[in-house]
Amino acid sequence: MQAAKQRSWNRRLEAKQKRIEKMKGITSNRIIPTHQIVEALETLIMPGDRVVLEGNNQKQASFLSAALAQADPKKLFNLHMIMSSISRPEHLDLFENGIADKVDFSYAGPQSLRMAQMLEDGKLAMGEIHTYVELYGRLFIDLIPSVALVAADKADSAGNLYTGPNTEETPTLVEAAGFSSGIVIAQVNELVDELPRVDIPGSWIDFVVVADQPYQLEPLFTRDPRHITDIQILQAMMVIRGIYGKHGVKSLNHGIGYNTAAIELLLPTYGESLGLKGKICKHWALNPHPTLIPAIESGWVESVHCFGGEVGMEKYVAARRDIFFTGHDGSLRSNRTLCQLAGQYAVDLFVGSSLQIDEAGNSSTVTRGRLAGFGGAPNMGHDPGGRRHSSQAWLDMMTDTNPLARGRKLVVQVVETFQNGNKPVFVESLDAVGAKKDIGLETAPVMIYGNDVTHIVTEEGIAYLYKTDSMEERRQAIAAIAGVTPIGLKHDVKKTEKLRREGLIALPEDLEIRRTDAKRSLLAAKNVEELVEWSEGLYEPPAKFRSW
């Protein structure tokens, strides 16, 4: 007992104070001169540190990541990087340059090819792949950061931050480092005397640096309606009638994709014709999708809580304060952690898409040679075992008369039976199984597990998997809508009638949908210009989406 008593219990704080002391040569306050950022990082970070680098879905701490990649690997090495998104080339340069050697992450979309190659070449040590919120959770348990590098719009001289529409994950990363004697460094687009509002208090921030250019921000959730196909419209009609309408789905999440954009754009037309307004799609956990504008303007939507912002939607959001979460300044307050929590527990339905689905309904977006990670989908695309409240749609999934039976979340996969390039979506075995072996993962990187999926929708029809009683019945229902893929070809078409009669599958005609009605003319907006019109000019699309 005596020996233990002599240890210091404030080692992290003492280390922090020492590093801050050394900063006196660079700055006398909390503002780091822009041109001295590399030197500052070499002073504030130590070899072996756990560094959380903000790379959201959209907003990137791009000035800080570029600066870190320029550090001298003789001074900074063995860093353990924690990044929710590996999006920029320099995120991987850190490993090529010998500055970092280990990574824990969630999503590596844009860098998935290089990432897989570097892993194979032994150029980086893999920690684990997570969903966003899983990774955030670990920041408070066993991945407590030594340093957080984050991005904000504006700061004042006291270090208070304005993150506005793109608040995203910034408060969570700052809380993890700032309250564990870690060092928090924020890049900002500008220093101002007065902030529109405070998103993160200055007492949580150690240093601020004005970036040489605004942080990188991608309009990831903008889908131009021009690219929506008739097949996507057919599927959207099936979803609206055969799932949202049938079960009375009032709260939901939509992700990125033309499939879900088509659904959003059919609510004011096809949805209206079915008399579903006010009965479905009232409460949303999703980013401010431009394709949701017509549904909002037509009075379908009561509320939208956002993971992040969307470039061009700022004025529209500020003018629709009853719908969106905004600060007293009128601009959006997004929050990735809280929106994922809401998307997991408080909404009734998740809809996603996939590159591959096996005969049991397991799905994956891994393809050989690419390691894309998970992002947020698995967090929302499963039946949350800790949910206890009920709703109409949730109860509608209850097929059991056991006195302890409960409802479940609707987890919907919408796919066409073949991807671009004529690759079948329905496959005997997921590429994820091969990736597990190639990369040496402990488990195969499955995005959504089959036992969580309640519905699969293809251009052939809907499989109501929640109604199936056995794995065999489940396989049959999936095969019946899998077209001429290897899985679909296994299907005994004689069983189709029985599956339809029992309501385990529905073809478009069973839903009173004529394939010939599935036309682009049904879309409430057929292009970006019409979205702008619906918004009364408030939506300001980025240049690359403007064609007029």
Place this chain on the structure above:
Amino acid sequence: MQAAKQRSWNRRLEAKQKRIEKMKGITSNRIIPTHQIVEALETLIMPGDRVVLEGNNQKQASFLSAALAQADPKKLFNLHMIMSSISRPEHLDLFENGIADKVDFSYAGPQSLRMAQMLEDGKLAMGEIHTYVELYGRLFIDLIPSVALVAADKADSAGNLYTGPNTEETPTLVEAAGFSSGIVIAQVNELVDELPRVDIPGSWIDFVVVADQPYQLEPLFTRDPRHITDIQILQAMMVIRGIYGKHGVKSLNHGIGYNTAAIELLLPTYGESLGLKGKICKHWALNPHPTLIPAIESGWVESVHCFGGEVGMEKYVAARRDIFFTGHDGSLRSNRTLCQLAGQYAVDLFVGSSLQIDEAGNSSTVTRGRLAGFGGAPNMGHDPGGRRHSSQAWLDMMTDTNPLARGRKLVVQVVETFQNGNKPVFVESLDAVGAKKDIGLETAPVMIYGNDVTHIVTEEGIAYLYKTDSMEERRQAIAAIAGVTPIGLKHDVKKTEKLRREGLIALPEDLEIRRTDAKRSLLAAKNVEELVEWSEGLYEPPAKFRSW
């Protein structure tokens, strides 16, 4: 399209501004005079409003709840209350007095008897019962609050709040109302010129009122080691050796209870003798339990993230900054939302207890005539379907060779076969089934579902349920450790040997534990005074725990 265009999109904001305008008769700034709080609430709240009232596990907005209960029911009625915890008599007086008529909540421990009676008498309309984080999630989706009534330690004149060790759920409630044009009113213990740190920015807060006395705060997580029994020590030895040690559990959550207090107090003695230090119990999601002090002082614990604070632990926490999350001022930063998120996704094990368990392992704390709700247990006590990262303990639960097999969370129930009063814990049917009918709930209020439970520990032994292949085998394993309860008596003792051989159950002797060794002398601290000694006098127990 034209009609929709004419609607106002800022109705909530306009309503808020009107109410704030009316406050000019009461205050010219954001500080409400203490004696005018009832009048202020009658001005700021309108009939039919959704009011979220802070009642954490520990901290209660007691001044505001008492004031609201004094409102004139001719002015304020039909309120829809949202309360994570229904703890104080006036929480239910609101319904008796005709001010509120509907409630959504998580936990009603201290008021569970009256709550059930009022429901039966039709004096309140039940919304839904949630876990804490489920309820928080709904605040951003379909239970967006009109008004939030919260509690903080200190405010400055700009409305910035210091919530310190008892931050708990305050930031989440404030974010939900403050960013949806709701009205946020904070009671504080004192107004100061300078805060130790800012926990919640003033721009999120509308009004502050200095309470007539400090908010209610209960030392809920303090367990006096004097009350720990030899049976609890025996069970704790089994848990340490047969679960934590066997599976290498490094990160975990403990709740309230003498069972888990016993485990904490055996780490530096029995755990040390097994050579487990550094191999188990390094990272914790739990409140600052006084009974964890000896394990911390002996170097077992690397980190603790807290849901809330604990009365008397302030100085100890401030002196152990490497272990706890603290602000630059040295005091704890708790956060119920983030700690629940971490407890769900980032820790490997949850351990709980229960009043009833059925033959399939489903458990409930509902007893006839009492409606206690769920609190946080179901959120942590289930296998999170959205988890994708692996760890030693998680992988150890994998019993399947399927290429898509994954690990799972360890969910442990520790119970004695009989409760106080000689009521069997293992029962044929849970009282929750009756409660479902009595109260008219849509589903039975099950705390932890059997299919999530990996281990049950009784004074008889451990059932390793994760290893069972069928419901029949599961029932046998549970019955084998259920003693002479109705479930235990069904057990064919001839099967016991087979279950032991196959590792489906373990008796103390199988774990090399002698029942006669399970003595209080093994506890690292036998009373509160010894906890204070271990803490070098830093722990300052509340008066009711002092006996010296």
